[in-house]
Structure formats: structure tokens, C-alpha cells
Amino acid sequence: MTPPLVAVAHGSRDPRSAATVHALLDVVRAKRPDLDVRAAFLDLSAPRVGDVLSAVHGDGHDTAVVVPLLLGRAFHARVDVPAAVAEAHRRSPRFQVHVSDVLGPDPRLDAAAWRRLLDAGADPRDPELGVLVAAAGSSHAPANQLVADVAERWRAATAWSGAVATFAAAAEPTVPAAIEELRARGARRIAVASWFLAPGLLPDRITAQARDHAEDPLIAEPMADDDNLADLVLARHAEALADAQAHLPAAL
CATH class of the missing domain: 3.40.50.1400 (Rossmann fold)
Structure with missing residues (x-):
């Protein structure tokens, strides 16, 4: 058995x-x-x-x-x-x-988060789109680096003006700082990819901050099922x- x-x-x-x-x-x-x-x-x-x-x-x-x-x-x-x-x-x-x-790390995680982002309306061909890859954040730097690596892979594979990691707690950049970085790279629209398994306090915090600092951002759902x-x-x-x-x- x-x-x-x-x-x-x-x-x-x-x-x-x-x-x-x-x-x-x-x-x-x-x-x-x-x-x-x-x-x-x-x-x-x-x-x-x-x-x-x-x-x-x-x-x-x-x-x-x-x-x-x-x-x-x-x-x-x-x-x-x-x-x-x-x-x-x-x-x-x-x-x-x-x-x-x-x-993680695993390509199937990337694929799940990517699918949710596309479902939210993000276009890989949009050169004016800046994407936040949003995660919980950790005091353990290698865990944060995994998220930054995802953002870099996506940036290299798309026409986006940029893709950067952002964290709800315990790590930087914060959502406001990440949005400013993307705007400096030429982003006129913002999307938030979810490096979260499920809804909860931290994803909600990310969403609220994105809406406070960007006009009508695209918000992807967590990877979920x-x-x-x-x-x-x-x-x-x-x-x-x-x-x-x-x-x-x-x-x-």
C-alpha cells in the first residue's frame, strides 16, 4: 500500500x-x-x-x-x-x-503563477506593462531570491518594461517602492502576479497597497488549485x- x-x-x-x-x-x-x-x-x-x-x-x-x-x-x-x-x-x-x-523552486510553480497572471489580463507583448511578482517575504534571503529569479525570468521572456519581486513583510522592495521602480523603467500600467498558494492577510495587503499606488492594477489570483x-x-x-x-x- x-x-x-x-x-x-x-x-x-x-x-x-x-x-x-x-x-x-x-x-x-x-x-x-x-x-x-x-x-x-x-x-x-x-x-x-x-x-x-x-x-x-x-x-x-x-x-x-x-x-x-x-x-x-x-x-x-x-x-x-x-x-x-x-x-x-x-x-x-x-x-x-x-x-x-x-x-519551490520548480517550473510548475512558475507555470501556475503565470497562468493566473494571464487570466487577470496581463499581456506578455505589452511594453508598457510593469509586473510585480508578489510574495510573503522572509528573513531568509534565499527564499526571497527565488521570487526575484521568477521576476527576472519573466522579464527576459516578455516585452514588459519590467518585472520585479515585491514582498508583504520582512523583505524589500515594498509594493510602493517596486511600483516606483517599474515606473522609472517606463511602465504605464501595473499588474500583480501572486506568488501565494492561497488568499489571506498578506495577499490582501499586497492588493490594497497596489491599488493605493497604481491606477486600476491587474491583480492575479493565488495559485490555489x-x-x-x-x-x-x-x-x-x-x-x-x-x-x-x-x-x-x-x-x-
Whole structure:
């Protein structure tokens, strides 16, 4: 039996966030109806990671795969997820929990965000369009650099006057500063691409600031239940299982 996939999201007080995670996992289940897929959250939403892992073990599984629904390797990936898995192992030492890599970087993330941006009306051929690639922001610089790399790839592949990363918190440039940078490059129209999995406080902050500092900006929806994202979740599950198999001790 294939070990269950426990998808771990950050969690939010905004009910739209958990609803979006569940919608994504519905797409994952539709692609793999044979796979036991469960949602879990690190904070602010239920069920919590430990409770879900306990339930998986209680249902008779001796192995599970945690797939962090995180876009980069910032604090939650480096600290919170390992801590939750370690606690589950402490409570049930014979229960094996493998943890996959986070979702990013990966071309399927780029594709999901790109599709949402095009859906919002952004034209890759428009030389007067400036695009913000908006993300949460992190004190971990490599996580922010991943977003800046996306913006640079898009700028190089389009006729836009510019594309720059912007962050809701903990990193720069802010939305007003990023808009000014794009205007200095010749942008007369502004679009906001969403480097967010789900709606919530931080995406709403980005949207409000963009509307305060630009006239009628195009606002893309979060990646949410995009097909590319569902494929990526399944790929991370498969990669974690393959890695675990590769590291099994050789038979005596």
C-alpha cells in the first residue's frame, strides 16, 4: 500500500486559506484516487500536523509522507515542519514519516503563477506593462531570491518594461517602492502576479497597497488549485518515497 500523503500548509485565520488548500487536495485526489491524501496545518487552522499523523498511524499505516505546501525553504520549512514530524516520531517511534522537499523552486510553480497572471489580463507583448511578482517575504534571503529569479525570468521572456519581486513583510522592495521602480523603467500600467498558494492577510495587503499606488492594477489570483500545483504535490510525494527507498539499508 502506498503511504498516505499528508499535505502540510501554514494555516491562517482567514477561512479562504484552508478552503483553498482543501480545493487543491481535491484536485490531487482526482488525479490519484488510489492515494490517501490528508490536509494538515502548522498553525491557526485545524487539523494540526500532529493530530493528522496520529490519525494516519491509528488507521494502521506504518509510514506516511509529509509534503510541505510551502513555496520556499524559509523558517516554516526549516524549523516548524521538522519539529512537528519529530514530535510525531517521539510519540510513535515505529511510525516512519518521510518529509518531501518544499514546492519551490520548480517550473510548475512558475507555470501556475503565470497562468493566473494571464487570466487577470496581463499581456506578455505589452511594453508598457510593469509586473510585480508578489510574495510573503522572509528573513531568509534565499527564499526571497527565488521570487526575484521568477521576476527576472519573466522579464527576459516578455516585452514588459519590467518585472520585479515585491514582498508583504520582512523583505524589500515594498509594493510602493517596486511600483516606483517599474515606473522609472517606463511602465504605464501595473499588474500583480501572486506568488501565494492561497488568499489571506498578506495577499490582501499586497492588493490594497497596489491599488493605493497604481491606477486600476491587474491583480492575479493565488495559485490555489491549479493543475500544475496538484501535479507538483504528487511529484514531491513520489520523490520522497524514492529517496527513502534509495536509503534503505542493504539486505544482509
